[in-house]
Amino acid sequence: MASGTVAESEIEEEEEEEIKLGSYDGKVRVLREDEEAAAGEIMLLWGIQQPTFSKPNSFVAQSSLQLKLDACGHSLSILQSPSSLSTPGVTGSVMWDSGVVLGKFLEHAVDSGLLLLHGKKVVELGSGCGLVGCIAAILGAQVTLTDLPDRLRLLKKNIETNLRHGNMRGSAVVKELIWGDDPDQDLIDPFPDYVLGSDVVYSEGAVVDLLDTLVQLCGAQTTIFLSGELRNDAVLEYFLDAAMKDFVVGRVEQTQWHPDYCSRRVAMYVMVKK
Numbered sequence: 001m002a003s004g005t006v007a008e009s010e011i012e013e014e015e016e017e018e019i020k021l022g023s024y025d026g027k028v029r030v031l032r033e034d035e036e037a038a039a040g041e042i043m044l045l046w047g048i049q050q051p052t053f054s055k056p057n058s059f060v061a062q063s064s065l066q067l068k069l070d071a072c073g074h075s076l077s078i079l080q081s082p083s084s085l086s087t088p089g090v091t092g093s094v095m096w097d098s099g100v101v102l103g104k105f106l107e108h109a110v111d112s113g114l115l116l117l118h119g120k121k122v123v124e125l126g127s128g129c130g131l132v133g134c135i136a137a138i139l140g141a142q143v144t145l146t147d148l149p150d151r152l153r154l155l156k157k158n159i160e161t162n163l164r165h166g167n168m169r170g171s172a173v174v175k176e177l178i179w180g181d182d183p184d185q186d187l188i189d190p191f192p193d194y195v196l197g198s199d200v201v202y203s204e205g206a207v208v209d210l211l212d213t214l215v216q217l218c219g220a221q222t223t224i225f226l227s228g229e230l231r232n233d234a235v236l237e238y239f240l241d242a243a244m245k246d247f248v249v250g251r252v253e254q255t256q257w258h259p260d261y262c263s264r265r266v267a268m269y270v271m272v273k274k
């Protein structure tokens, strides 16, 4: 990429607005409302953040049967099924960095007083092994963790292993939710306060269905947090471009993440309905 292009993008970033979005009290960089916005964001992320310069899977061990992580004063043990990764279409049988980043971000944002999860209704999409939803429940949210029907067994096992009345202030249930299908009424009545998703934007073919589900799940007061791995610029650009039709999109800068869980290979967005 030409250095002049990056410099222009840097200037454009300076001009992007930093505001609060939804129920998150930290400031986020809102993506401009024009047709070049998604492309500009991709140029910034790949040109300045340079994701390929840092190691993938820094916070996870995908070949292990479990991932141990301390969160909210508890030792969590997230069971994984590395062998299932070889099954076509299975991606959530192990943890991904962006899940650890989002989970630890939630802990940090609550501790910093920028986010309130206690008593809030939360729906997580594509929960995989369930770390993010577990952390949200420990932080006091009433969480529904969702995934494809054949991915729920490991998810349930991780909830049973990690969440007990003694360590969780909220609650957690597991439910099937296929993106693009109509969500069960209890997921949208009332609308969730928060929708969470880590590493759910990775396939161009799933973007339309994912956005359809986000639109259906979100009311005027719903705040979405999405974290994702910076693997494929075209897929992220396609997602951001489409998302900006229905949502205001803001990037959460790494300065607001948990200081021990930052990665140049991950980006995080807050979205609210227009």
Ligand SMILES: C[S@@+](CC[C@H](N)C(=O)[O-])C[C@H]1O[C@@H](n2cnc3c(N)ncnc32)[C@H](O)[C@@H]1O
Pocket: 090, 091, 092, 093, 094, 095, 096, 098, 099, 100, 125, 126, 127, 128, 129, 130, 146, 147, 148, 151, 177, 178, 179, 197, 198, 199, 200, 202, 206, 209
């Ligand atoms: C890369 S994994 C991420 C898992 C977990 N969120 C994490 O960060 O470790 C993507 C997740 O999205 C789920 N998923 C993919 N397509 C889906 C769809 N059409 N409907 C519902 N869930 C889907 C997968 O089963 C998987 O659990």
